[in-house]
Amino acid sequence: MFTPQHFSTALFMIVLSTICWGSWANTFKGVGTYRFELFYWDYAVGIFLISLILAFTMGSVHHNASSFLANVRVAGGANIVSALIGGAVFNLANLLLVAGIEMAGLAVAFPVSIGLALVVGVVLSYMLQPKGNPALLAIGVVLAVIAVILDGKAYAALRKPGSSVSRKSLWICAVSGVLMGLWAPFVTRALTAGRPLGPYSTAVFFTLGALVSCFVFNIYLMKKPLAGEPVAASGFFHAAPRVHLLGLAGGFIWGIGTVFNLVAANFTGVAISYAIGQASPMVAALWGVFAWREFLGSGPRAKAYLALMFLFYILAIVTIAGANRAS
Numbered sequence: 001m002f003t004p005q006h007f008s009t010a011l012f013m014i015v016l017s018t019i020c021w022g023s024w025a026n027t028f029k030g031v032g033t034y035r036f037e038l039f040y041w042d043y044a045v046g047i048f049l050i051s052l053i054l055a056f057t058m059g060s061v062h063h064n065a066s067s068f069l070a071n072v073r074v075a076g077g078a079n080i081v082s083a084l085i086g087g088a089v090f091n092l093a094n095l096l097l098v099a100g101i102e103m104a105g106l107a108v109a110f111p112v113s114i115g116l117a118l119v120v121g122v123v124l125s126y127m128l129q130p131k132g133n134p135a136l137l138a139i140g141v142v143l144a145v146i147a148v149i150l151d152g153k154a155y156a157a158l159r160k161p162g163s164s165v166s167r168k169s170l171w172i173c174a175v176s177g178v179l180m181g182l183w184a185p186f187v188t189r190a191l192t193a194g195r196p197l198g199p200y201s202t203a204v205f206f207t208l209g210a211l212v213s214c215f216v217f218n219i220y221l222m223k224k225p226l227a228g229e230p231v232a233a234s235g236f237f238h239a240a241p242r243v244h245l246l247g248l249a250g251g252f253i254w255g256i257g258t259v260f261n262l263v264a265a266n267f268t269g270v271a272i273s274y275a276i277g278q279a280s281p282m283v284a285a286l287w288g289v290f291a292w293r294e295f296l297g298s299g300p301r302a303k304a305y306l307a308l309m310f311l312f313y314i315l316a317i318v319t320i321a322g323a324n325r326a327s
Helices: 007-022 036-056 068-074 077-104 106-128 134-156 168-190 200-224 241-268 269-275 282-292 300-325
Strands: none
Touching: 007 200, 007 241, 007 269, 007 282, 036 077, 036 106, 036 241, 036 269, 068 200, 077 106, 077 168, 106 134, 106 168, 106 269, 106 282, 134 269, 134 282, 134 300, 168 200, 168 241, 168 269, 200 241, 241 269, 269 300, 282 300
């Protein structure tokens, strides 16, 4: 299988994963009024399909003991279960994050959810796999959390005066953040404990866990959504082919980012790879500024928050990358 042999290659793959994680949601913007719960079915299929494709290509380059199928044959069952659980946990976190964004807006959902995910994911992953300089890693995480908060403040500056945020939406964002941080430790265990899975095998079982759990979480949220009216499954079958292709494309983009992040983590450790990967809100903000013109006509306060956000994210990435070199 292909794995990075140098830190520069691993860092390049992590940055690409950040771009993918921050870009996939653009596909949902292209489906108009189509409900996210329906879009999510194609998205979930997409992340599983691309992980399989990459496992049978990049993950099977040399056809030796480390290749995808050979690794699956010898891996411990507990590691496979851990990857599956990690995927299910991510899936629920992602669905709750979208509900939180709909209920509270990006200004609240991003700082609460992604900020918590950063701290929980990095701390627990490092406890399971203490790789990298802990002091620099901690500083980098703090800088990244500050950047997420600044991102939220930038979007808050666009919000209409007098709008309020419910306590329910805050709790949903908080639960999403904790769960979003918890999938990383499950993946860390799958990659490191006993007879470990390789990064490509982990990605396959992780995305399979996400897809299978849709039949529980997504069906429930279609019937009893946290925001909006219940969704009929018939809407999925009546959707235009273009809508389904966009859903698959969104899954492919996120799935490529996930595989690259896990492959890079094989070199850097999950804590470092996950921490840099969670700079994805910066990428999403760039799309918002340049592609979707979300900040067109915004005041100086929003622009100042955006500029500071980019600065703190860059400092966070540099510091976390230094944590690997200083270890």
